[in-house]
Amino acid sequence: MEIVFKDVDYIYQPNTPLEHVALQGLSFTIPSQSFTAIVGRTGSGKSTLLQQLNGLLQPTSGTVTIGKTRLPGAKAKPLKELRRRVGLVFQYPEHQLFEETVKQELLFGPKNFGLDLGQVEAWLPQVLQDVGLDESVLERSPFTLSGGQMKRVALASVLILDSEVLVLDEPTAGLDPVGKKQLLQLFRYLNEEKGKMVVLVTHNMEDAMANADQLLVLNNGCIESVTSPKRLIEKRDQLEAIGLAPPESIKFVDYMTQTLGVNWNEHEATVDTVSQALIKRIKAGANK
Amino acid sequence: MKQSFILGQYIPRESFIHRLDPRTKIISLILFVITMFVIDRLLIYSLLYGFVLGCVLLSTIPITYLIKGLKPVWWLVAFTFIFHVLFQRDGEALFDVFGFFIYDQGFIQGGEIASRLLLMIVMATLLTLTTPPLAVTDGMRWFLTPLTRLGMPVNELAIMMAISLRLIPTMTEEMDKISKAQAARGLDYTQGRLRDRFKALLPLLIPLFISAFKRAEALAMAMEARGYQGADHRTSYRQLVFRTMDYIVVCLMTTVTISIYLMIG
Numbered sequence: 001m002e003i004v005f006k007d008v009d010y011i012y013q014p015n016t017p018l019e020h021v022a023l024q025g026l027s028f029t030i031p032s033q034s035f036t037a038i039v040g041r042t043g044s045g046k047s048t049l050l051q052q053l054n055g056l057l058q059p060t061s062g063t064v065t066i067g068k069t070r071l072p073g074a075k076a077k078p079l080k081e082l083r084r085r086v087g088l089v090f091q092y093p094e095h096q097l098f099e100e101t102v103k104q105e106l107l108f109g110p111k112n113f114g115l116d117l118g119q120v121e122a123w124l125p126q127v128l129q130d131v132g133l134d135e136s137v138l139e140r141s142p143f144t145l146s147g148g149q150m151k152r153v154a155l156a157s158v159l160i161l162d163s164e165v166l167v168l169d170e171p172t173a174g175l176d177p178v179g180k181k182q183l184l185q186l187f188r189y190l191n192e193e194k195g196k197m198v199v200l201v202t203h204n205m206e207d208a209m210a211n212a213d214q215l216l217v218l219n220n221g222c223i224e225s226v227t228s229p230k231r232l233i234e235k236r237d238q239l240e241a242i243g244l245a246p247p248e249s250i251k252f253v254d255y256m257t258q259t260l261g262v263n264w265n266e267h268e269a270t271v272d273t274v275s276q277a278l279i280k281r282i283k284a285g286a287n288k
Numbered sequence: 289m290k291q292s293f294i295l296g297q298y299i300p301r302e303s304f305i306h307r308l309d310p311r312t313k314i315i316s317l318i319l320f321v322i323t324m325f326v327i328d329r330l331l332i333y334s335l336l337y338g339f340v341l342g343c344v345l346l347s348t349i350p351i352t353y354l355i356k357g358l359k360p361v362w363w364l365v366a367f368t369f370i371f372h373v374l375f376q377r378d379g380e381a382l383f384d385v386f387g388f389f390i391y392d393q394g395f396i397q398g399g400e401i402a403s404r405l406l407l408m409i410v411m412a413t414l415l416t417l418t419t420p421p422l423a424v425t426d427g428m429r430w431f432l433t434p435l436t437r438l439g440m441p442v443n444e445l446a447i448m449m450a451i452s453l454r455l456i457p458t459m460t461e462e463m464d465k466i467s468k469a470q471a472a473r474g475l476d477y478t479q480g481r482l483r484d485r486f487k488a489l490l491p492l493l494i495p496l497f498i499s500a501f502k503r504a505e506a507l508a509m510a511m512e513a514r515g516y517q518g519a520d521h522r523t524s525y526r527q528l529v530f531r532t533m534d535y536i537v538v539c540l541m542t543t544v545t546i547s548i549y550l551m552i553g
Contacts, residue, residue: 017349095495
């Protein structure tokens, strides 16, 4: 399933004194089964953009095509079908919990979409394991859980829909570093092994660069660029100009180049590749 | 967010009405309402309509915005009017519909009461549209201050009011977020049988209440952490200033109200 935006504008409360243009002239394509990160500073339109992906908001002008569904213009039934195929996890999803037990919470979505509940229940342990929760939480009230656990339950309640596309708004905000790494690994796994399209919204360039194969940079409701992580590093000055910090690893490389005069050819983004290159150099130096 | 009901919203502008002191606006509103209940002639009603229209124009708030935003009110006004036309039993019978008489007084009284309702709501909306919520609270506090002598906790009431007003947009936003999050999980409360629709409200209301309680708790903590101990003897950063224009408006409004009262009485 491919997602195509064509000249999309979105305006909040049009024709009123509170009118606010959130998105302007967006045109881009998210290829099927890709891992795309949407980055931009606060207020750049990330959240508005993400709600277009499952029809919660529909473009004021222009079109969004998601698989066979075209927005605006879809009727209630295809819209619901679209929401089943595009799972969306909002920022702070723990605020949406309401059921008496975690199990009921997880079955809420499948019930609404009319999935086979027997099948879904058999799948519960796997989903819980995926998000790093113990099976014993199933019968507990979600409100007795810790903040991090609640977040995982909320995430699981969308994952259980097994949708083709997974849209995540700052899914790791407020989690400890281990939990954060674990979840990012899960998203990578879902993308690489299960062939799901993942759209990750974040302002953490580290996470975006390390995981995504396509980066969509938003600034003031407009597309700044659509590139691969590698290409974006070459334009890092531009990033800082729009309020995004390049990853620490890149800053480190820059520092090495400037102060130590080390000529650094690798334009790799992640901590792993930079440290590997560093090790290679140190070893080479030691052998001299 | 869809354009919601505008009652209680504030639209910052730089108009004459925006610049008036909140107390001036509150007094004017009260005087206006008194006038409206005193008069009983259609001619003066048309003057009131003109006055309201003038105020709206002065406030530079687009009339279309006001009309759209008060949609639920139109229904109420129309209902009031029709109810009076149908069930008023005074005056001359104008015509009958299958043995059911419609009287001229029905039109007159229906028109009067619907007009009162309409004009009152438009003026009250105009007050909140042109005055920041906190300024409204400050104004109310000023009017209630004499009651502190009678032991009324005016300052506490004012801060309660300020907090509630402040929380309305926050809660609306929260509701919007929650309903979207549940819609993403397939919740649909616009379709199905009435019973199902009511049931579908639970996933919205429970998270909303929980977040409201959490917010209240956090706010109480934050206030205590900053040493809040009741509101007695507090000074205010925003001082209300009565300008020449305010005196003129209040005098004008009072004079007009009294003269209308004398003319009719």
